[in-house]
Amino acid sequence: MRKIAQRDDIRDLILDGVDALLARFGFRKMTMEDLAREVGIGKGTIYLHFPSKEELALAHIDRIAERLLLRLREIAAGPGSSPERLRRMLLARVLHRFDSVTHYSQNLDDLLSSVRTPLLARRRAHFEKEAAVLAEVLRDGCAQGVFCSAEIRASAQALVWCTNSLLPFSLSARELGERDELEQRVTGIVDLLLKGLLRRSPGPSKRRR
Amino acid sequence: MRKIAQRDDIRDLILDGVDALLARFGFRKMTMEDLAREVGIGKGTIYLHFPSKEELALAHIDRIAERLLLRLREIAAGPGSSPERLRRMLLARVLHRFDSVTHYSQNLDDLLSSVRTPLLARRRAHFEKEAAVLAEVLRDGCAQGVFCSAEIRASAQALVWCTNSLLPFSLSARELGERDELEQRVTGIVDLLLKGLLRRSPGPSKRRR
DNA sequence: CTTATGACCATTATCGTATTCTGGTCATAA
DNA sequence: TTATGACCAGAATACGATAATGGTCATAAG
Known part of the structure; x- marks a missing residue:
């Protein structure tokens, strides 16, 4: 003993x-x-x-989610403008998923299907926490006049949902492609999303044409 | 006979x-x-x-894709400003997927897993055609000075990829939720994406605050 | 007394096999 | 030339026997 x-x-x-x-x-x-x-x-x-094998798996998933949350908080508290931080956070979320999928490879499906039902509620909870951190940074940006201030909460949730979608867990590792390629594609979309959040006419506009 | x-x-x-x-x-x-x-x-x-059961299924999927393409062309050629049409098209793509998933219910997984490999190439082809139609409307918008004109092709592909992601086929019907709710969530994201595409400083800016 | 352990059991998963089913062919019919 | 369904090899299924596993608990260690 x-x-x-x-x-x-x-x-x-x-x-x-x-x-x-x-x-x-x-x-x-x-x-x-x-x-x-x-x-x-x-x-x-x-x-x-x-209490059970299932709870064990759920606790493990919780731990992974907590680590991501920690990372997001780090970025949020770190250096850079509000859009830059937001951009890093969104990218971090997708890449975090990428790493999970590659780490567990085929076996991820197995895990997810085994605990699918109880997992749904937990995921919602994780997502809300992550959205809350995103919302903080959005609020920061609003205070500085970079972002428009409407619908912060909804925007944060939309960003979470969208970045979730960009790399669904259900993808098998085989279909993922290269990490670099993913990063590039995701960056394009994230930039588009961020541009959409930016405040119109941010300063003295230099109109072209 | x-x-x-x-x-x-x-x-x-x-x-x-x-x-x-x-x-x-x-x-x-x-x-x-x-x-x-x-x-x-x-x-x-x-x-x-x-020639085979598999080809039969693929032909069936092709036909569905062709119908969506037709619908997208309809919208593209229809009334409305360029962003409005684009918005309708993106929404149509997601809802089209929603309807497929609900129509085939659980049996969609079965179908997809049975023909997964040969399907990947075809899907790429379908997506490219759809991106081409989106690109047309984007170009329209550029000509009118609504959209900025850089990276049209890449933007169209990003939009396709993103709207694909917003409703992965791998979701079972059970996890979909209501069509209205989906439409609402997707609308939020699509609007964000479109705002990101819009040209900066589009006219006399009325700065608030 | 608290904490750790592995033998134990009911249940579940796996495997081997006998049987049925089904995708695809082709000789025949219209 | 076009359409058909009996036919066949190989795949899927059903099923029973066997092995493996999640969870418990009486016992041991500290």
Whole structure:
């Protein structure tokens, strides 16, 4: 009987194991015994921290979402103009998804289909938090007169939804293409979206033609 | 032995049958005998018009795409300003997809997974044609000075890609939500995209604040 | 007393096989 | 020349027997 340093530590260790096995085998082929062996603890111990295999997977997904949220907050608090930060955030969201899909490869479908129903509500919650961070930056931009100030909340949600769509999880890794290519395509759309948000006539207009 | 009126007529009749059976049973459970019975011809006759079941499905998908293309051309040639027409076209694309997904319900996954590989190339071709029509309207707008004239081709492709993403076929009908709700959400994004395309400082700016 | 463990069990998944079904062909009919 | 359905090889399915797995809990360790 080994003494576990901290309650949260072992939770994280287990989730690390989940991450490894999920990428290697997918959800269905990852057994609780595999996982216990990977982490180096007994199977029963896992059930002291998670009530079921499904909740385990959901907790793992939550952790991924939290990391993305952290990254978005970093960017939001970081340097750059409001549109620049927003642009980086949107790109980060899509690339984060890209990395997830490639990391879990075919096994992502397996995971998602196994926990699809309970996942929907959680995703909504994640998306709302992310939209909230986007909204902050939008508000920043409004305060500086860069963005027009109408419909901030709705705009943020639209941006979240759109960037979700740009790389649906359901894509298999095989159909993704190169990361660079994706980045380029997404950048085009994101720029278009941002331009749409910008305030009309931003300063002394130099009319051409 | 019944005399078929016209070669194209029977082709269309068969595809009508495909449409009906696909919606009812999906691709795998739709048998060639079912289809022959539905259309009221012998099984062998189908093979006089289509080389295989797979090609049959692809032809059916082609026909759907052609109808959408027709609709887009209608809108493009119809009344309204360039941005208005563009907006209608983008919305039409998404709603067209919505209708497909709801029409074939669960059975769409079945169809798509059964012909996924050969479908990819065809979809690319369809998308290019659709992008070409969008590009026409964009060019119209440029000629009138509504849109900025850079990157028309790329913009059209971006719009196609983005509206594709807004409603991936892989969504099951169950997750779609209401058509009205979709229309509303998509309208928001489409408007954002269009605003991004508009030319800056379009006339005497009335600066607020 | 709290925390960790793995043998244990009911349920689920997997596999092998016997059987049915179905895409595609073609000799025959109209 | 055009249409048809009996026919066949190979694919899908149904099913029962067997193996694997999620979750529990009495026991052990600290």
